[in-house]
């Protein structure tokens with residue numbers, strides 16, 4: 319049995335940030351990491367962005383080994399035994415810990431049909447699979463108009479693929495953007511050569527040769543060399559639930575990123591934490607949260623007593639459009655758009671309970687801290703008074 323002072327379950331960006339966070343305070347304590355992926359930790363955002371714009375694959379590695387850590391790759395932890403402070407992996411090996419971090423992230427939601435002919439785009443293995451199709455100049459159906467769908471559709475179109483995008487909403491990014499912006503994006507994607515089809519729900523996917531045939535409820539049929547789905551993710555809480563940790567759409571953590579069980583921490587996509595700025599628990603599936611919370615969890619395991627109070631931001635690139643966003647950017651909230659140039663440059667404020675809960679900085683960069691300050695201030699603001707609070 320391998321015995322560690324710190325054991326990390328998961329091999330994503332949170333796990334890497336935690337390992338480096340531990341090393342900021344403890345240079346010598348042993349660290350082990352067990353990851354179901356056979357690759358060491360890497361940056362996920364380039365899988366839909368940079369790698370399709372010519373960035374080298376070598377640029378994505380996070381260099382986790384620099385933290386002097388034992389990497390156990392290609393192994394899934396199946397059991398967490400709290401009384402003996404031990405985890406067991408799917409090869410039957412045991413790893414013991416003094417402090418444990420669960421950084422198990424999230425897994426893609428699956429469609430009830432299509433089996434292995436659908437690529438649920440999440441990791442490097444999925445990127446490698448899609449690359450094989452693209453290198454042949456393929457035809458691709460992308461299911462979903464959210465982050466993953468919109469980004470990979472753009473990346474593939476920029477690489478000469480014939481891309482059809484199917485999504486049930488009226489617009490692209492409809493769950494976060496105002497309706498007019500989401501509809502604008504449909505036209506914008508079409509101008510870039512993507513056959514964007516709003517209002518389409520997939521009814522069936524059948525494997526055909528190396529590709530598949532996709533049928534929609536409205537009766538459309540598409541042949542594709544590859545079918546990629548980005549239909550949301552679910553926090554990977556399996557081992558936490560079985561071990562009896564408090565779980566509620568994510569593993570519940572306190573302000574020190576401790577779970578409901580002693581010496582067990584959680585962070586990143588899998589963790590549900592309290593946001594002091596928004597006054598509610600939230601779970602965030604974005605890079606800044608993974609890196610900042612991962613580092614804080616590592617430091618907390620090594621003795622840091624600072625509370626985690628970071629309000630994470632996120633970002634995306636869609637062809638030559640881009641944005642950054644902070645807080646609750648949910649299109650079910652009241653939205654006030656303040657455009658300098660419509661759909662090219664402007665700020666969208668998300669209001670709820672008489673205050674700003676989120677800010678979308680569309681084509682505007684370097685204003686994330688101003689957006690954070692506006693949300694944290696929590697003062698009474700309405701549609702009439704909020705415009706101009708952040709200057710484009």
Ligand SMILES: Cc1cc2nc3c(=O)[nH]c(=O)nc-3n(C[C@H](O)[C@H](O)[C@H](O)COP(=O)(O)OP(=O)(O)OC[C@H]3O[C@@H](n4cnc5c(N)ncnc54)[C@H](O)[C@@H]3O)c2cc1C
Pocket residue numbers: 327328329330331332333352353354355362363364365366393394395396421422423424425439440441466554557585586587588602603604605606608631632633634635
């Ligand atoms: C393609 C893509 C593009 C993205 N682009 C952006 C972007 O532009 N901007 C942005 O802000 N965010 C983006 N994100 C989101 C961001 O990358 C994630 O929020 C972040 O990677 C989450 O990191 P994590 O380590 O918490 O979880 P994950 O990355 O999900 O990692 C979890 C790890 O745990 C492993 N694991 C799970 N269960 C077990 C187990 N039982 N035993 C062992 N190992 C286990 C998994 O195999 C995986 O290695 C993107 C995500 C993807 C997939």
